[in-house]
Amino acid sequence: SQKIEQNSEALNIQEGKTATLTCNYTNYSPAYLQWYRQDPGRGPVFLLLIRENEKEKRKERLKVTFDTTLKQSLFHITASQPADSATYLCAPGYSSASKIIFGSGTRLSIRP
């Protein structure tokens, strides 16, 4: 069956360091992979999308990689700040379907 796993339920790092979150999927061949941020009691907010033919995508302090051989995406936040503390969700996607299945999420805490 299809499975999406995010490396850890919670990740605590020091402000200024790079946070790296992992998303692994099995029994999927997604055309792209999306990352969302969710703050407590709020809806997820779209951050980045990376397509299967792209190795890396950047947006300000965010970087996403996509390795279709390893079936893995890495999400990096450089120069992390306490305001980056949130839950981050990955979601593989297909161009022909309107159905997102989210990974379990990683709760990131950045301590000052």
Added chain:
Amino acid sequence: DTEVTQTPKHLVMGMTNKKSLKCEQHMGHRAMYWYKQKAKKPPELMFVYSYEKLSINESVPSRFSPECPNSSLLNLHLHALQPEDSALYLCASSQVPSGASSTDTQYFGPGTRLTVL
């Protein structure tokens, strides 16, 4: 306008009540979604509407009844709910994927916090 609005923000209802959740978007999206989210879990898909027609029902109990009156509005009618239905209910919208380069990036509302007593 990239906003999805949901009303009410909070709802407390008894098991015999009938209530409705409302969602609205003006981004021209023709796909709209309802999700249920329990604490410390990811959002779980309930329903998908595509061009105002129900395209996906993830085996949701009939006490939840969705409705899409037009391309901007999505309702979720609630009747005879159980305490375990208490959760954050999220609405989202997206373009309808069509073609190799299209995506279903979703825009979420703030959610309705539902408590069933």
